[in-house]
Amino acid sequence: MSDPILEVENLRVTFPTHRGDVDVVRGVSFSLGRERLGIVGESGSGKSLTGRSIMRLVPPPGRVSATRLALLGHDLLKTSAKEMTRIRGKRIAMILQDPKFSLNPVMKVGHQIEESYRLHADADRGQARGKAIEALSAVRIRDPEAVYHLYPHQLSGGMGQRVMIAMMLMPEPQVLIADEPTSALDVTVQLQVLAILDDLVRERGMSLILISHDLGMVSAFCDRVMIMYAGKAVETINARDLDKVEHPYARGLIASAPRLGDDRPELPVLQRDANWAK
């Protein structure tokens, strides 16, 4: 793997509850080079909070701690809130499942993309407009001039996600975290959005963390896969070696995934072991 762009060591996310503190991410470690890393696991396994910790966007009263959390050698845990806002826009970006929550409903999409550009570049209105149109074309929007003038509610789900990607990539971040970016879309649109992400990651040499519960999708799209269970990273493996995973949860997950041409009348049900969550 190339030099790490992101280093995560012993990451913990803790929430206070009336019964005391609960760790929901429990000592996760990984490093990210110029590659596509998938984070897979069932609902509640801590995938999103791992992504949000890197962005320093864990909602209070959640607390993040780590032995090391560094972007290009820069300690993210010692970064001020103000500096973090700058890093978030410029160096790391995050795409969430539903663009509706991230786009401003009362602002034309073109203007939102322009704003995202002008936050990080010294550009006049005309230059920013040109960049916005370019960005809309880069996410394969056929009539970028027309889409520029639309409001978010006028976009379909797939189109909204493309606009989000265009907006997030405006400042040319080094790391993109995509949290279930396609799970609200139907299968054909999912594939289109993934193909767009794939192009952009390759063209720009960006690192990608793709968070999903869909093992098949992640292993087809990523170079490496980290499998999470109950707040822990139980195994990280090259996507092409997925059939060699050793952890029993990971093996169970693979065995219970449907495959094309499957002739099994029923998919096996994952048999859990209380020891996995220890």
Ligand SMILES: Nc1ncnc2c1ncn2[C@@H]1O[C@H](COP(=O)(O)OP(=O)(O)OP(=O)(O)O)[C@@H](O)[C@H]1O
């Ligand atoms: N704001 C919060 N307050 C308290 N607990 C939380 C909060 N956010 C998440 N959690 C808990 O942390 C655990 C991990 O959540 P996280 O969202 O990271 O899971 P996930 O693997 O991304 O799941 P999903 O696929 O459902 O999004 C869950 O058990 C969740 O209930």
